[in-house]
Amino acid sequence: MKEKRRLNYWKNEYIGRILVTFCGLLIVITTLSIIAFICGKGIQSFTENGISLKEMLFSTEWKPSDSHPKYGAVIFIVGSMLVSIGAVLLSTPIAIALAIFMNFISPKFGSAVLKPVLELLVGIPSVVYGWLGVTLLIPLLREWFGGVGFSLLAGIIVLSIMILPTITSIASDALSGVPFSYLEASYGLGSTRWQAISRVIVPAARTGILTGIVLGLARAFGEALAVQMVIGNTVKLPSGLYSPTATLTGILTMDMSNTINGTAWNNALWTLAMILLFISFFFIVLIRMIGQRGER
Amino acid sequence: MTSRVVDKVWTSIFYVIAAFVISLLIFFFVTVLSKGWGFWQPDFLFGKPSNTQAGGGVGPQLINSLYMLVITLLISVPLGLGAGIYLAEYAKQGRMLNFIRLCIETMASLPSIVVGLFGLLAFVTLTGWGYTLIGGALAITILNLPGLTRICENAILDVPSSIKEGSLALGATRWQTLVKVILPSALPQIMTGVILAAGRIFGEAAALIYTAGLTTPLLNFAADLSSKAHPLNVFRPAETLTVHIWKLNSEGIVPDAKIIAAKSAAILVIMVLLFNITARFASAALQRYFTGNRRRTTKKKMSNVA
Numbered sequence: 001m002k003e004k005r006r007l008n009y010w011k012n013e014y015i016g017r018i019l020v021t022f023c024g025l026l027i028v029i030t031t032l033s034i035i036a037f038i039c040g041k042g043i044q045s046f047t048e049n050g051i052s053l054k055e056m057l058f059s060t061e062w063k064p065s066d067s068h069p070k071y072g073a074v075i076f077i078v079g080s081m082l083v084s085i086g087a088v089l090l091s092t093p094i095a096i097a098l099a100i101f102m103n104f105i106s107p108k109f110g111s112a113v114l115k116p117v118l119e120l121l122v123g124i125p126s127v128v129y130g131w132l133g134v135t136l137l138i139p140l141l142r143e144w145f146g147g148v149g150f151s152l153l154a155g156i157i158v159l160s161i162m163i164l165p166t167i168t169s170i171a172s173d174a175l176s177g178v179p180f181s182y183l184e185a186s187y188g189l190g191s192t193r194w195q196a197i198s199r200v201i202v203p204a205a206r207t208g209i210l211t212g213i214v215l216g217l218a219r220a221f222g223e224a225l226a227v228q229m230v231i232g233n234t235v236k237l238p239s240g241l242y243s244p245t246a247t248l249t250g251i252l253t254m255d256m257s258n259t260i261n262g263t264a265w266n267n268a269l270w271t272l273a274m275i276l277l278f279i280s281f282f283f284i285v286l287i288r289m290i291g292q293r294g295e296r
Numbered sequence: 297m298t299s300r301v302v303d304k305v306w307t308s309i310f311y312v313i314a315a316f317v318i319s320l321l322i323f324f325f326v327t328v329l330s331k332g333w334g335f336w337q338p339d340f341l342f343g344k345p346s347n348t349q350a351g352g353g354v355g356p357q358l359i360n361s362l363y364m365l366v367i368t369l370l371i372s373v374p375l376g377l378g379a380g381i382y383l384a385e386y387a388k389q390g391r392m393l394n395f396i397r398l399c400i401e402t403m404a405s406l407p408s409i410v411v412g413l414f415g416l417l418a419f420v421t422l423t424g425w426g427y428t429l430i431g432g433a434l435a436i437t438i439l440n441l442p443g444l445t446r447i448c449e450n451a452i453l454d455v456p457s458s459i460k461e462g463s464l465a466l467g468a469t470r471w472q473t474l475v476k477v478i479l480p481s482a483l484p485q486i487m488t489g490v491i492l493a494a495g496r497i498f499g500e501a502a503a504l505i506y507t508a509g510l511t512t513p514l515l516n517f518a519a520d521l522s523s524k525a526h527p528l529n530v531f532r533p534a535e536t537l538t539v540h541i542w543k544l545n546s547e548g549i550v551p552d553a554k555i556i557a558a559k560s561a562a563i564l565v566i567m568v569l570l571f572n573i574t575a576r577f578a579s580a581a582l583q584r585y586f587t588g589n590r591r592r593t594t595k596k597k598m599s600n601v602a
Contacts, residue, residue: 009469016471017386023378024387024396027445030438031399034406034414041417097313105310114314116572117321123492123568124324125499127541128561132324134545135331135558161320192303215405222407224502225542249409253505254546256413261421273413280405284398 035277042274045071045267056271062235064265071268073275075237079245080279082238083152083227084220087159088167092213094160095167099209100197102168103175104183118165126162130229133158138230145242150232153241158226163216170215174208175201207294211287218283222276224249248276325565332555332562340559344514345540350552354560356512359527360534361498364433364508367530368497372437372444373490379441380448385474404442408502411438415507429534432508436500440493447489451482484582488575495571499564501538509533510543537564 045051051071059072098118102110137157138149178201186196202209232244233254252273259266334340343353387393412435419431455478463473512535519525524532535543537560544550544557 013469013471016475020378020382020386023375024382026375027379027403027441028396028399030441031403033418034403034411034438037414037417038410094313094317097310098317101310101314105307106314109314113318116576117318119492120568120572121317121321123495123499123572125501125538125564125568127501127538128328128499128564131541131545131557131561132327135554136327164317192299194303194306195299198306218405222405222409224407224409229542229545249407249502252409252413253502256416256506257510270413273410276407277410280407280410281402284401284405287401 038270038274038277041267041270042277043271045264045271049264049267051264051268051271056268060237064259064268069264071264071271073248073268073272075235076246076248076251076272077275078237079152079231080221080247080249082245083155083159083231083247084217086152086156086241087163087220088213088217090156091160091164091167091216095164095212095216096171096202096209098164098168099171099175100202102172104193104197104201118168121161122165126223126226127229129158129162130226133226133230141242147242148232148244150230150244151242152231152238152245155227155231155247156241158230159220159223162223162226163219166219167212167216170212171205171209174205174212177208178204207290210290214283214287214290218280218287221279221283222249224253228253248272252276325569328558328561328565332558332560335559335562335566340556341563345556346550350550352550352552352556354537354540354556354563356515356527357535357537357540357560358563359515360429360508360512361536361538363527364429364436364504364534364536365494365497367430367433368436368440369490369494371433372440372493372497375437376441376444377448377486379445380452381474383445384449384452385470385478400442400445403438404446406439408439408500411435412503412506414438415503419507425531427507427509427511427533428531429508430530432504432534432536433530435503435507436497439500439503440497443496444489444493447493448482448486451485451489452478454485455481484579487582488579491571491575491578495568495575498567498571499538501536501542504536504539505542508536508539510535510539 045056046053056071056073058074059070060074061070061072062075063070098114102114133154137154140149141147141151141154142149182200182204183196186200191199227247228250231247231250233246233250234244235246235251238245252269256266256269259269339351340353341358342355343351344355345357346352383393383396387396415431415435415438419425419434420427423431425431452474459477459481460473463477464470468476511533513524513532515527516525517527521529523529526532541557541560541564544553544560550556
């Protein structure tokens with residue numbers, strides 16, 4: 001009898017528990033193996049092809065098909081940085097304004113119209129954004145500024161629309177987390193709505209807003225196809241906003257299949273993937289640090 | 297300017313920005329649909345693509361996209377649900393849990409191209425499968441698992457603890473409580489999350505270029521299931537609609553590449569719209585179903601009120 005009860009309990013509790021524990025562990029295993037695989041492959045350009053770390057990180061020359069090949073990743077790192085930072089600079093003010101609108105100006109309209117609009121903006125696939133960039137934005141830029149149109153500026157504009165929902169939703173959460181008493185106290189002191197928002201609410205929510213900005217930056221950094229479609233992909237440092245350049249993700253999408261596995265060129269590309277991975281780690285650390293500072 | 301005027305000015309600025317973003321979305325939809333007008337024609341939806349002549353369709357790509365979505369959901373929903381249950385119900389506070397959360401965060405912030413390259417190493421080269429649909433599905437599973445886990449965990453945590461305690465007090469084990477009591481009441485929220493995730497799976501492209509490939513073999517339902525020509529064989533290269541748009545843009549040599557890309561974009565946008573609307577209705581309907589307020593009772597209530 002006791003045996004049977006134990007068996008029943010085992011059946012009713014442990015099988016399920018083991019299964020879900022396995023699912024939890026699977027996440028850990030997958031994450032670790034991604035890191036191991038990418039780093040294992042990315043490090044080969046240093047160990048097997050003798051490319052120096054200094055050249056990779058500080059040289060602006062990327063000439064993998066030359067007779068004296070050069071593998072400097074600076075152009076791609078700088079290109080990725082400029083395009084993401086530009087997108088964040090363009091997107092953040094609009095995102096914060098939207099978050100304020102949804103929480104304080106017109107919450108009803110915000111939740112009935114703006115929220116679904118932002119959800120749809122998130123849902124639009126990145127290739128469609130890229131396609132919109134190529135068919136709408138590029139001709140427009142060409143008309144205004146002349147030239148080819150494919151440029152850093154085009155990348156920034158496309159990306160800023162893509163990361164707008166990310167920043168907005170996190171900033172909105174942060175703003176709605178500010179205690180209502182703050183607003184009341186501010187009104188009680190005779191401030192207008194704008195004064196209360198700009199001097200009390202937004203400063204009180206700045207940690208959350210900052211987290212949103214960093215997440216937006218991380219998303220912009222990792223975005224591949226939409227940027228690759230509009231940025232021009234010329235391997236040189238941009239001379240200005242309206243000049244084409246290349247990004248880490250762009251060069252990876254284009255060149256990985258053109259190179260033969262095991263060659264120095266191919267290994268150098270894997271190193272670029274590893275750099276991309278490390279940069280995304282950096283953003284996680286940054287977000288954690290902001291979160292900890294906010295708790296204090 | 298008095299502070300009241302400043303307040304008025306800023307309020308109107310907020311209205312202008314909100315209106316701008318809304319009109320931007322409307323503008324996008326109108327542009328995509330007008331440029332891709334005619335995307336519903338059967339010749340295009342189900343036709344074979346042509347590499348050299350105008351007038352080809354996107355039949356195989358559409359099949360691939362939908363099939364990829366189904367396979368990915370079959371893999372990722374159970375895994376995400378399991379991991380969510382583990383985190384919400386079984387994991388003990390401490391170092392291990394912290395580490396798992398760090399892993400989820402890491403996974404969630406991985407650039408999709410990096411996941412695609414991992415897929416190239418793990419599911420294409422290491423397994424020796426080559427570019428396959430299942431490899432693509434596994435890569436998108438990695439991309440979506442953190443999000444799904446979080447959705448499931450939050451849905452389970454949102455179930456009132458009194459319900460759970462009631463079940464435990466009646467002598468049910470934790471697992472029985474979970475399956476028979478907690479999951480049903482968490483289901484509406486989980487469903488909404490899954491449908492929204494489905495939209496994202498449908499739109500993913502970067503992770504698929506190096507896992508599911510840029511080609512599709514000629515599909516033929518009459519072929520053997522193990523042959524690469526059978527549409528349901530998961531071990532075949534499968535270019536999806538999103539990848540197709542990208543490919544047309546970067547290396548398309550078909551004379552009507554632009555129109556095909558526009559029409560494909562229109563299909564994608566319509567699908568996104570459908571997923572969003574379905575998610576809304578599904579969550580409302582399931583909520584009604586599980587809280588016992590089926591239509592008849594609501595009607596009665598309404599008439600009582602009236």
